[in-house]
Amino acid sequence: xxxRTMANLARFPGRVFPVNAQYEEVAGxxxxxxxxxxxxxPDVAIVALALDRVEDAVAACAARGVGAVVIYxxxxxxxxxxxxxxxxxxxxxxxxxxxMRIVGPNTAGLADLARGIVLAFPEFPEPPAxxxxxxxxxxxxxxxxxxxxxxxxxxxxxxxxTCGNSADVDVGDWLAALAESGDCGxxxxxxxxxxxxxxxxAGRIARxxxxxxxxxxxxxxxxxxxxALFHTGSVVIGxxxxxxxxAEAGFVPVTRIEALIETACFLAKAPRVARARGIGIxxxxxxxxxxxxxxxxxxxxxxPAPSPAxxxxxxxxLPPFAAPRNPxxxxxxxxxxxxxxxxxxxxxxxxxxIGALVCPWGxxxxxxxxxxxxxxxxxxxxxxxxxxxxxxxxxxxxxxAEAAPNLALFRSLDSCAAALAAWFVQEMPRDCADQ
Amino acid sequence: xxxRTMANLARFPGRVFPVNAQYEEVAGxxxxxxxxxxxxxPDVAIVALALDRVEDAVAACAARGVGAVVIYxxxxxxxxxxxxxxxxxxxxxxxxxxxMRIVGPNTAGLADLARGIVLAFPEFPEPPAxxxxxxxxxxxxxxxxxxxxxxxxxxxxxxxxTCGNSADVDVGDWLAALAESGDCGxxxxxxxxxxxxxxxxAGRIARxxxxxxxxxxxxxxxxxxxxALFHTGSVVIGxxxxxxxxAEAGFVPVTRIEALIETACFLAKAPRVARARGIGIxxxxxxxxxxxxxxxxxxxxxxPAPSPAxxxxxxxxLPPFAAPRNPxxxxxxxxxxxxxxxxxxxxxxxxxxIGALVCPWGxxxxxxxxxxxxxxxxxxxxxxxxxxxxxxxxxxxxxxAEAAPNLALFRSLDSCAAALAAWFVQEMPRDCADQ
Numbered sequence: 016x017x018x019r020t021m022a023n024l025a026r027f028p029g030r031v032f033p034v035n036a037q038y039e040e041v042a043g044x045x046x047x048x049x050x051x052x053x054x055x056x057p058d059v060a061i062v063a064l065a066l067d068r069v070e071d072a073v074a075a076c077a078a079r080g081v082g083a084v085v086i087y088x089x090x091x092x093x094x095x096x097x098x099x100x101x102x103x104x105x106x107x108x109x110x111x112x113x114x115m116r117i118v119g120p121n122t123a124g125l126a127d128l129a130r131g132i133v134l135a136f137p138e139f140p141e142p143p144a145x146x147x148x149x150x151x152x153x154x155x156x157x158x159x160x161x162x163x164x165x166x167x168x169x170x171x172x173x174x175x176x177t178c179g180n181s182a183d184v185d186v187g188d189w190l191a192a193l194a195e196s197g198d199c200g201x202x203x204x205x206x207x208x209x210x211x212x213x214x215x216x217a218g219r220i221a222r223x224x225x226x227x228x229x230x231x232x233x234x235x236x237x238x239x240x241x242x243a244l245f246h247t248g249s250v251v252i253g254x255x256x257x258x259x260x261x262a263e264a265g266f267v268p269v270t271r272i273e274a275l276i277e278t279a280c281f282l283a284k285a286p287r288v289a290r291a292r293g294i295g296i297x298x299x300x301x302x303x304x305x306x307x308x309x310x311x312x313x314x315x316x317x318x319p320a321p322s323p324a325x326x327x328x329x330x331x332x333l334p335p336f337a338a339p340r341n342p343x344x345x346x347x348x349x350x351x352x353x354x355x356x357x358x359x360x361x362x363x364x365x366x367x368x369i370g371a372l373v374c375p376w377g378x379x380x381x382x383x384x385x386x387x388x389x390x391x392x393x394x395x396x397x398x399x400x401x402x403x404x405x406x407x408x409x410x411x412x413x414x415x416a417e418a419a420p421n422l423a424l425f426r427s428l429d430s431c432a433a434a435l436a437a438w439f440v441q442e443m444p445r446d447c448a449d450q
Numbered sequence: 451x452x453x454r455t456m457a458n459l460a461r462f463p464g465r466v467f468p469v470n471a472q473y474e475e476v477a478g479x480x481x482x483x484x485x486x487x488x489x490x491x492p493d494v495a496i497v498a499l500a501l502d503r504v505e506d507a508v509a510a511c512a513a514r515g516v517g518a519v520v521i522y523x524x525x526x527x528x529x530x531x532x533x534x535x536x537x538x539x540x541x542x543x544x545x546x547x548x549x550m551r552i553v554g555p556n557t558a559g560l561a562d563l564a565r566g567i568v569l570a571f572p573e574f575p576e577p578p579a580x581x582x583x584x585x586x587x588x589x590x591x592x593x594x595x596x597x598x599x600x601x602x603x604x605x606x607x608x609x610x611x612t613c614g615n616s617a618d619v620d621v622g623d624w625l626a627a628l629a630e631s632g633d634c635g636x637x638x639x640x641x642x643x644x645x646x647x648x649x650x651x652a653g654r655i656a657r658x659x660x661x662x663x664x665x666x667x668x669x670x671x672x673x674x675x676x677x678a679l680f681h682t683g684s685v686v687i688g689x690x691x692x693x694x695x696x697a698e699a700g701f702v703p704v705t706r707i708e709a710l711i712e713t714a715c716f717l718a719k720a721p722r723v724a725r726a727r728g729i730g731i732x733x734x735x736x737x738x739x740x741x742x743x744x745x746x747x748x749x750x751x752x753x754p755a756p757s758p759a760x761x762x763x764x765x766x767x768l769p770p771f772a773a774p775r776n777p778x779x780x781x782x783x784x785x786x787x788x789x790x791x792x793x794x795x796x797x798x799x800x801x802x803x804i805g806a807l808v809c810p811w812g813x814x815x816x817x818x819x820x821x822x823x824x825x826x827x828x829x830x831x832x833x834x835x836x837x838x839x840x841x842x843x844x845x846x847x848x849x850x851a852e853a854a855p856n857l858a859l860f861r862s863l864d865s866c867a868a869a870l871a872a873w874f875v876q877e878m879p880r881d882c883a884d885q
Contacts (some may be wrong), residue, residue: 155735207740271862308673409599
């Protein structure tokens with residue numbers, strides 16, 4: 016883990032001091048036999064040691080005046096043993112007494128990917144340059160790494176912050192830090208145990224800064240909670256408590272973990288305020304239009320009948336054998352003639368009762384269609400959601416849609432409908448709601 | 451559409467006769483001016499004509515004694531107009547009187563991909579050689595094509611059969627044909643309107659032949675049903691009616707369309723009978739183990755405590771700081787030491803109260819792990835579900851898992867849990883249940 020951490024530090028913009036009495040040099044850096052031998056007091060120490068050597072090292076860091084430590088080792092409260100809990104409490108006490116912050120133990124570390132500051136052992140994928148700047152906060156390092164792989168399909172993650180057992184720093188602290196950083200449009204947040212007060216405080220900061228939060232709480236079932244208790248010594252809350260917490264904190268609740276990143280991307284791209292609470296549905300096939308209507312109904316979304324002016328505009332845009340309705344099946348003719356799609360999209364977005372547009376699509380999108388939808392979303396101030404119905408999950412067009420600054424990409428109509436339902440009802444800070 | 455159909459017919463193993471008075475030759479075939487000029491009566495005629503010329507052509511096919519016609523043109527019952535419904539009824543009457551079967555109108559056609567018989571205009575992806583032979587029946591051509599793109603990520607589809615407005619042949623007929631073909635281990639079925647009697651009859655054939663069916667009915671909401679009514683003139687049924695129909699027909703109901711192909715693949719790979727109704731959960735991280743337990747609880751799955759013998763076997767397999775429980779978090783050590791995963795998998799699969807194993811995993815699987823899980827599933831006669839938690843949706847390992855004959859791949863814990871819940875309770879034909 017030490018070697019993998021050093022590899023991650025190759026891009027680190029500050030000074031790096033390996034400490035190990037056995038080596039003269041590590042990864043091109045002069046190696047020091049002890050903390051006391053360092054030429055300066057480090058801001059952060061990464062403790063990549065086996066369990067039995069951790070406590071002494073943490074005490075040495077505290078004595079030297081180190082600002083914070085990151086502790087990888089497992090074998091603490093997540094064991095569910097008295098000894099494990101006591102050892103973790105001792106680490107926390109050392110940190111508290113020295114005013115030294117602790118990340119972990121049992122953590123994968125943290126990464127500010129945009130700045131190349133990776134204080135972690137996993138190899139994170141390089142984030143693409145993209146429009147939706149998403150921060151990821153995950154208590155579980157393995158889960159954080161799994162979600163961070165979204166970079167491989169075009170999601171622009173700014174940070175991956177994990178905290179493991181959260182002896183000190185927890186996901187609420189990380190969320191507050193990201194909200195204050197100004198780096199993220201939205202944060203994807205997942206955890207199994209954290210301070211309620213710190214989560215609520217972080218939620219307030221996020222709302223004040225206009226940073227949206229998509230939240231997925233692990234361990235909502237009895238057996239899941241029991242597992243969570245073993246894993247990180249966390250307290251138990253149920254589904255209803257989770258939803259109440261989200262409502263109070265201003266988080267958008269996400270039940271299925273696979274929807275977390277997509278929901279955060281949607282929130283980062285959507286305007287802060289909904290202009291109306293109905294949705295428009297524009298598709299290139301009857302089947303996908305029906306599915307979109309079904310998903311809308313499952314999530315309580317209104318699919319309003321178009322206004323007379325919208326009907327007129329749809330009639331102008333559509334081929335003669337298509338009906339000017341909402342949902343609007345623009346028929347397979349959209350493939351041959353992109354003007355049809357554009358006319359339908361413009362007509363529905365101009366309708367005063369429509370606050371967001373859902374476009375389920377079965378095949379790879381042409382670049383010009385993606386660009387048009389993105390621009391239509393920007394112009395209208397209404398979110399446009401492209402729902403990828405193709406089972407070629409990373410097929411042509413997906414990375415382009417991901418990179419479009421105003422266009423949200425979902426791979427599930429239900430995930431899209433759930434995100435829209437939460438977005439429509441979210442409470443906005445006064446200065447946003449007044450816009 | 452004619453030209454694209456001819457391109458699809460390049461691989462057709464039988465004789466192809468283009469009919470068009472304007473050309474001498476089409477796509478290397480001699481072109482005939484009329485049906486009557488053909489040297490023989492064709493089994494099937496594909497009517498790739500504009501709406502106003504369809505009826506005469508269909509009548510000519512009937513007069514010539516053609517066995518069946520495929521009609522692409524739209525503008526019939528899906529318009530929701532009296533004229534459209536009447537025109538469709540006239541086509542149906544022509545077919546009925548001549549004992550000539552009609553596929554469509556408003557259909558994308560049909561494809562037997564394994565044999566290269568593609569009587570359709572869309573370009574279907576080449577199916578990979580794979581273990582789970584899945585037939586796809588979709589009333590909507592666009593949706594069928596979207597789902598068929600699963601071939602791009604390694605799903606071995608045998609057929610894509612669509613029927614559009616179903617003036618004659620409907621999805622029930624297609625399901626019966628696939629069940630009788632012996633080509634498929636399972637069928638993915640999606641529709642908005644079909645004869646209940648034919649669906650039930652097809653369900654009986656499928657059960658008798660041991661072909662499992664994953665079913666997703668479009669138009670279960672009021673607005674979706676209204677859209678379906680417009681689209682194909684279909685009748686309305688609700689969610690409860692759909693579930694009752696599935697129970698009677700022996701279909702596994704699927705709510706979210708994105709789970710349809712994965713569920714069908716699971717059914718094609720799973721043994722016909724569950725040996726026990728509990729599930730085991732083996733993961734490489736605490737976070738994913740908790741999420742799996744939560745999803746199991748949401749779908750009413752039992753996650754039994756391991757037997758004393760299983761606890762002993764787990765203890766032997768696991769590193770000292772991991773607990774011998776179910777769910778079993780084998781810790782990040784599984785990455786370094788594949789023997790740990792193997793020991794845990796074997797221990798859980800040997801437990802008499804465990805009928806299926808769920809392995810949520812956050813990173814690319816090593817080939818040897820995939821091969822081991824596949825072999826463990828075969829040996830135990832219990833399904834092993836690999837749940838891909840990585841947001842790199844088509845990352846390394848996914849196509850390999852898809853191709854493994856006994857290993858089911860899901861990208862959602864909930865889709866996996868829903869499929870297992872349906873699989874545990876499905877009624878088996880007597881000869882299977884007696885095994």
